[in-house]
Amino acid sequence: MFDGPYTSEADPAERRARLRLARSPRIGPVxxxxxxxxxxxxxxACRDLTVVPESEIAREEQALAKLGGRFLVMGDAEYPAALAALPDAPPVLSAIGDLGLPARPTLAIVGAREASLAGRHFAADLAASLGRAGFAIASGLARGIDAAAHEAALDTGTIAVLAGGIDQVYPLQNEALHRAIADRGLLLAETPFGAPPIARSFPRRNRIVSGLSAGVIVIEAAERSGSLITAERALEQGREVFVVPGSPMDPRYGGSNSLIRDGAILIRDANDIIGVFGKPQSRSQAVEKPVQISHHTEAATVLAALGAVPTAVDELVRRCQVSAATVAEVLLALELEGRLERHRGNRVSLI
Structure with missing residues (x-):
């Protein structure tokens, strides 16, 4: 992770240079x-390395703008805080839709593309229940479990992370859902505009799905499935992993049951998840009953690291040695209490 000045939006030239660097061949996130x-x-870096010309960035930016989208560059105020602390955080994301959604407590729901009818119904019920409880729902806009979760969370808030460019509809059967999320939720893509999804793009997409989320819920994951990759990345990122169990005779649950054997949290319904995180509070609820965080050891550590001088969120994660999800939860609680001010460059300070 970059240890220098985090803000890019206050310096347009630096922001533009980050775009050129991020879009250059052979320069991945790390x-x-x-x-x-x-x-x-x-x-x-752009003076010393071979990077794409400014004209290439301008063309992509114009194409994105025609769809109502924009770039989110590391350092922008709207860049998702939960991603910023990752060592392989995407340097730039294309975004279309509600840029405020990643600031909400988020849970990912992933699972089989060839899901059973029961699995799709369970995913939909779970997404709807968690959405009503105040969580945004993230997934990868694949068919099966992903699509069921997105559809059920359209009214409450859903984030779709794409493996290809943000204009690329994949699979084609999700074209209407793709449009609906652009209108009512949020589409995100790390891959450049116009790029088709290829095999190596899917694991990269999965790390963003888990990185955005406080926890990942796995439904009907076979052995060696993409959902297991998402779960593995979630564990590496310090996120919780929840799993819906299934029959050991059903190969669609081979990976799911292995995750439970290895320590993932078995769930039966949304209450099992809400019991771990608590129910997010609305701003009106926070006014009536302030969120209490100081009695939690990790929360107290984060609180002690904050002050009147703006501090980058990723710096808080490093300094406090807690997960990005914990920092995000503490900051949200402080914001709901009216004790936190957010600044450009994903920096925060106490009021």
Missing amino acids: KFHEALQHFGSARR
Whole structure:
């Protein structure tokens, strides 16, 4: 992770340089952050490295704008805080829709593409219940479990992370759902505009789905499935993993049951998940009953690291040595109490 000045939006030239660096061949997320650490800024990196020309960024930006979208660059105020602390955080995301959704407590629901009817119904019921409880629902817009979860959460808030460019509908049967999420939820894509989804893009997409979320819920995952990759990344990122159990005779649950054997949390309904995280409070509820966080050891550590001087969220994660999900929950609680001010560059301070 870059240890230098985090803000990019306050410096348009640096923001533009980050876009050029991120879109350059052979510079993935890890190399992007290494370049920032080595050179001190993207502007200096662009002077010494071979990067894409400004005209290429302008063309992509114009195409994105025609669809009502924009770039989210690391350092922008709207860049998802939960992703910012990851060592392989996407340097830039294309976004269409409600940019406020990633600031809400988020849970991911993933599972089989060839899901059973019962599995799809369970995913839909779970997404709807968690949505009503105040959670945004993230997934990968695949057919099966992903699509069922997105559809059920359209009214309460859903985030779809795409493996291809943000304009690429995949699979084609989800075209109407793709449009609906752009209108009523949020589409995110790390891959450049116009790029078709390819095999190596799906694991990269999965790390974003889990990274956005406080927890990942797995429904009908076979052995060696993409859902297991998402669950593995979630564990690496310090997120909770929840699993719906199934018959050991059903191969669609082979991976799911293995996750439970290895320590994932078995769930039966939304209450099992809400029991772990609690029910997110609305702003009106927070006014009536302030959120109490100071008695939790990790929360108290985060609170002690905050002050009147704005601090980058990713710096809080490193300094406090707690998960990004914990920091996000503490910051949300403080914001609901009216004790937190957010600044450009994904920085926060106490009021």
